[in-house]
Amino acid sequence: MAAYILAIDQGTTGTTVALVNQRGHLCGEVNYEYPQIYPRPGWVEHRPADIWNSVVKGLRTLQRRKLCKPSEIAAIGITNQRETSLLWHADTGEALHNAIVWQCRRTTEYTRQLQSEGLEPKVRRKTGLVLDPYFSASKFRWLLQNAKGIKGLLAKDKVRAGTIDSYLVWKLTGGRHHVTDVSNASRTSLMNIGTVKWDRELLKLFEVPEGILPEIVPSSGVMGVTHGVPGLPDGIPVAGMAGDQQAALFGQACFAVGDAKCTFGTGSFILMNTGNRMLASKAGVLTTIGWQLAGEKTPTYALEGGAFVCGAAVQWLRDELGLIKSAAAIEPLAASVTDHDGVEFVPALTGLGAPWWEPEARGTLTGLTRGSNRGHIARATLDAMALQNVDILRAMEKDLGKPMKPLRVDGGAAANDLLMQIQADVLGRKLIRPVMTETTVAGAAYLAGIGVGLWAGKKEVSKVWRADREFKVQMSAKRRTARLQSWHAAVQRAIG
DSSP, X not given: OOOEEEEEEEOSSEEEEEEEETTSOEEEEEEEEOOOBOSSTTOOXXXXXXXXXXXXXXXXXXXXTTSSOGXXXXXXXXXXXXXXXXXXXXXXXXXXXXXXXXXXXXXXXXXXXXXXXXXXXXXXXXXXXXXXXXXXHHHHHHHHHHSTTHHHHHHTTOEEEEEHHXXXXXXXXXXXXXXXXXXHHTTTTOEETTTTEEOHHXXXXXXXXXXXXXXXXXXXXXXXXXOSOTTSOTTOEEEEEEEHHHHHHHHTTOOSTTOEEEEESSSEEEEEEEETOOOOOSSSOEEEEEXXXXXXXXXXXXXXXXXXXXXXXXXXXXXXXXXXXXXXXHHHHHTTSSSOTTOEEEOOBTBBOTTTOBTTOOOEEEOOOTTOOHHHHHHHHHHHHHHHHHHHHHHHHHHHTSOOOOEEEESGGGGOHHHHHHHHHHHTSOEEEESOOOXXXXXXXXXXXXXXXXXXXXXXXXXXXXXXXXXXXXXOHHHHHHHHHHHHHHHHHHHO
């Protein structure tokens, strides 16, 4: 009996291919990186062929390990870097230009023009997103204006457009299916998240023809079957798909309203489940779609916010200041002091994200005295990583209108026990770290497994998900209030 799920986690710097069994255990994984391309300052691209080759290489390597028989693979799940956009030829599948990565800022002038025309409220009302080069719509517009030979190909209906999920399904199914799931579509600024359809007014605004875009489908359910994929037999269902952060929310089994997860990576990425309510944020976070299962009339919505610099602050201490020799060294250094002793580090090294949205803010290190040492700076850095998340989660609570539930955590820095305790203390909520911290992989696997009936639904997935450790609040409310006041004063200095 088929009892394994292949999960493809297509990320910004590389692709992970993993095998998950019916008990939710990670049986094996492999990761292959690929080049980042920077044609100009602020521009970031990927070669789609490099992305696909990293997937194929991962599939072949995993198959060579003989962890299961090909006939035992029940389905494939996909999770991906979300807003990265590309065009490809409808007949050959060849890319018409390098993919424009979510980090790329080449369309800044255009989005600012739309803002100056007063169009942001309309876009936000329909999509839940701000007008920013981050999202896919302006990237598609740029590609349609700059890809070689594009006009002739459009006239012949030979152009297909999509985010990375669409491209992978196209390649996995031999060009037979052009689809995207609701979570990825919600990050394009082209889908109305209320109707869950491509929006004609937005398509006209961004000059994107609807005919080149994929069909929007639920995040779970058979979307096609493999055909001609090196290293895989034909006929394996592609049955689960979600953007990386939504996949992490699903992979953390955050199925109830108020459930939230925080992924501690280069930045921090926070999503909170709001159920079938599409909440228009008044507190500075974004509204997005978490997922939609096959047969559900309404998607599950979420609030999303993120801090641009989280783990990257530790990298900065290591690489630019030489304060530590390795990222792991920050925990014992920070633990060498009892607290931050008045030192505040606001890591606005690339501006401030939610809920402040201050792109011109700059990093600051304040409160230094003659008694300040490396330990205080390290402790202030861990504090800052946690305090940024408090601001985002408090904003989400305000929008939700009720307290959040315990926060589920994942990502590389979630292994730092001191950071996790600090986060619980300054947030005033219990933290839960799962056994399987590869939560994007878990989410893709769970969605695919549900899609082919390996798990009956979210209730069964909740039984598969397992906690590793809980971090309970140890700080008094009085100390928490004082800590937040000191932090907010430092943030205001960074904003200027």
